[in-house]
Amino acid sequence: MNEIIRLLKSHRSIRKFTNQPIDEELLLEMIRAGQCAATSSFLQGTTVIRVKNPKHRKKIAVLAGNQQYVETAAEFLMFCADLKRSGDCCEMHGKTVAEGFTEHFIIATVDAALMAQNVVIAAESEGLGICYIGGIRNNPAEICKLLNIPKNVYPVFGLCIGYPAQNPETKPRLPVSVVLKNEVYEDMDDLNIIAMYDEHVREYYRTRTGGKKELCWSEQMAELLGKESRPHMRAFLREQGFEMK
């Protein structure tokens, strides 16, 4: 296993950070490394908003469901899927933008994720820790208002980055056989394999919380999929110009 694969496999979210700031040039290098990720049709459909203002950080922390590390991380980056920039180019060349296609939504969202993951790897390669903040989608309209995010742009997730003040274990992942299929999608044995994995996850929580938490993976999924999830997203996206037609 080479050093880079070792780094990728050592990822865990960091939620406690030291006060050490991130060198300005390093931050820019991380962003540039992010930009070098693949981009669909050369769209480069990501805009990153770097939020330093402590009042805004505090508001975002609350809007994201009281995630305090949004305030305490050295850097907080809001990753936005951006179809405004490309749309403006379209108009500059005298063409009308074909707005609201689901496909455009997908390519911009995937672009944002690919770029972010490169930023994450760059950060972790320098000993920094990160935590993705999907919680910003709890209140996406308020986030847009706070950060002046215009139509045809939407905040996909936030990213906390800083020097770690904790050293948690990595979280056990599903067995490869569940995730990687040969030739066709086939999941006949998966629930049996997941039952074994469940015990693994239960043990992870047990040792990590001193016996207080014993949830297994399939229970977490039942929790996640068994209830409606951010039901405002559809209306928010429509309002924001993502019609999903």
Add this chain to the structure above:
Amino acid sequence: MNEIIRLLKSHRSIRKFTNQPIDEELLLEMIRAGQCAATSSFLQGTTVIRVKNPKHRKKIAVLAGNQQYVETAAEFLMFCADLKRSGDCCEMHGKTVAEGFTEHFIIATVDAALMAQNVVIAAESEGLGICYIGGIRNNPAEICKLLNIPKNVYPVFGLCIGYPAQNPETKPRLPVSVVLKNEVYEDMDDLNIIAMYDEHVREYYRTRTGGKKELCWSEQMAELLGKESRPHMRAFLREQGFEMK
């Protein structure tokens, strides 16, 4: 700049591959590295289908818009956003799945992208080259039929991986100032900066094609955003269980 950031910044798509196969254990390591990427609410919402069957490869190459490297790459991986696995867990625990939320679509799609980008970095760290194949969304229903992809799963993109038989230049990216904003979204100067970047891109194509192609970036964006894009995606996703409510 450390070695890992250097690697991230050296990415370019590879579309010509040697015949050299990828070691089986390395492929599994790449997948495991992919699984270690962050995952929203621990969803692990990605399933990868490894397609070796040459007939299927040929079909996928055609369905993706005649991209021959789908046939010739050592490996072709179909990255699927998977809500079936977690939904099955939900039912296993006696709960009804709250199907069709836009939010669930987003987290599964982002999960697939984060995992794929880790696989890509792992591959490139071993001297392999890659090319994302968004073109599989030209005919997603046919792809699902071919690979037995069930409801609540959809193919987001394919990935060609192999040892490079070409060494193209990296493609110039937008200036950082366009992509990274301070405190709020602000794009007043962007079109001026893009005009300069456009010349840079034009020069890239000029030297790369011996003067045959001279397209600049904003023209490409006008082309991309000025016409409808895969208008079948909405109906396909609905049919596949992604209602987007």
